[in-house]
Amino acid sequence: MLKKLYDWLGSQVHTTYATPFFCFLFYLEAIFLVPVDPILILYCLEDRKQSLYYAALATLSSVLGGITGYMLGSYLWNIAGQQILDFKVITYILPQETFYYLKNLYHQYATWAILISGFTPIPYKAATLSAGFCKLPIIPFVFFSCLARGARFFLVAITIRIWGQSIKAFIDKYFNLLSILFITLIFVFIFLIKR
Numbered sequence: 142m143l144k145k146l147y148d149w150l151g152s153q154v155h156t157t158y159a160t161p162f163f164c165f166l167f168y169l170e171a172i173f174l175v176p177v178d179p180i181l182i183l184y185c186l187e188d189r190k191q192s193l194y195y196a197a198l199a200t201l202s203s204v205l206g207g208i209t210g211y212m213l214g215s216y217l218w219n220i221a222g223q224q225i226l227d228f229k230v231i232t233y234i235l236p237q238e239t240f241y242y243l244k245n246l247y248h249q250y251a252t253w254a255i256l257i258s259g260f261t262p263i264p265y266k267a268a269t270l271s272a273g274f275c276k277l278p279i280i281p282f283v284f285f286s287c288l289a290r291g292a293r294f295f296l297v298a299i300t301i302r303i304w305g306q307s308i309k310a311f312i313d314k315y316f317n318l319l320s321i322l323f324i325t326l327i328f329v330f331i332f333l334i335k336r
Contacts, residue, residue, distance in 0.1 A: 206269070
């Protein structure tokens with residue numbers, strides 16, 4: 142099923158709506174759980190000369206999505222932040238003192254938190270929503286998001302631009318194994334975060 146989806150996405154790269162579709166997915170990825178790295182790889186493989194263009198679009202769309210996630214987190218805090226913290230179940234799981242302690246730590250290490258979540262497989266949306274919820278300064282948030290997302294996406298694009306066809310052959314040959322490995326890595330990172 143994943144191979145069919147992969148092939149279908151590959152066929153969409155050359156359609157009229159390919160670029161808006163691509164941008165929309167990268168925008169959503171910063172708010173919801175949408176795995177976009179395979180999409181960037183696929184688009185770059187289908188049109189290697191446009192790899193850097195796709196990386197730039199991915200970065201811009203992802204950061205715009207990150208700003209939206211930040212705004213949603215901030216809005217959530219403004220309308221219900223204290224009520225959420227006062228909710229019995231939440232208080233039991235995360236006492237208010239602990240929340241404010243973690244919030245202070247987040248402010249103290251905000252740069253590293255944004256860089257790590259923006260570059261690694263740790264879900265970027267966790268940083269976008271929590272940054273707004275914890276009221277991190279927005280300008281550094283946007284700057285470090287651009288830096289981290291750009292580094293990640295341009296690294297993929299440059300790699301494919303240099304070694305494109307051999308990577309495409311490798312992906313085609315080991316697609317199922319790579320899919321399982323990618324999903325496993327996401328679960329491992331989520332497990333490590335929760336610990």
